[in-house]
Amino acid sequence: AQSVTQLGSHVSVSEGALVLLRCNYSSSVPPYLFWYVQYPNQGLQLLLKYTTGATLVKGINGFEAEFKKSETSFHLTKPSAHMSDAAEYFCAVSINTNAGKSTFGDGTTLTVKP
């Protein structure tokens, strides 16, 4: 079975500062990893994903994440936070069986201060 842990349920940064949201996973087979963003009163939308190949993955809105197998991590970063980045962020893991079921982390609320 796979699982994912998001460290820090709330992260607060100043506008223009680095954003770092942490995600660690557990999986007995090679994982597929995802970051989703949820804006207030909306559904989740994909930011980026890692399946195979290049371990540094670039997504929408200037976000990127690096798959580090040795650390079982998939942290999300953005060099410079914007007010519009304030949202809930979910890390998710799935494997190539289990009918495409993704296991989601508990989410991290990102607050951006002016």
Next chain:
Amino acid sequence: DTAVSQTPKYLVTQMGNDKSIKCEQNLGHDTMYWYKQDSKKFLKIMFSYNNKELIINETVPNRFSPKSPDKAHLNLHINSLELGDSAVYFCASSPLGGGGYNEQFFGPGTRLTVL
């Protein structure tokens, strides 16, 4: 065109009532899901259907019954509603049988409030 749509967006009802939430996707995906998001924003999968067949059924009370009339639709019927059923329910879909490596496309959610 909305990719994954849900109706209604808001649902307020009394304990003990029966209600349904409908979901439709126009992406041509094979797999559809229902998730429950509680007040702390925790997201839990409830069901998954692949080509109208149930493939994931998490430990959900049998008061919840999904129905997939065709590949593009997945409805959720809830009997005898309880206070603890209050949550936001999300429908999602993904292509190619769900295949692990495919992302999911989420609907806007249905906020259910049980009084």
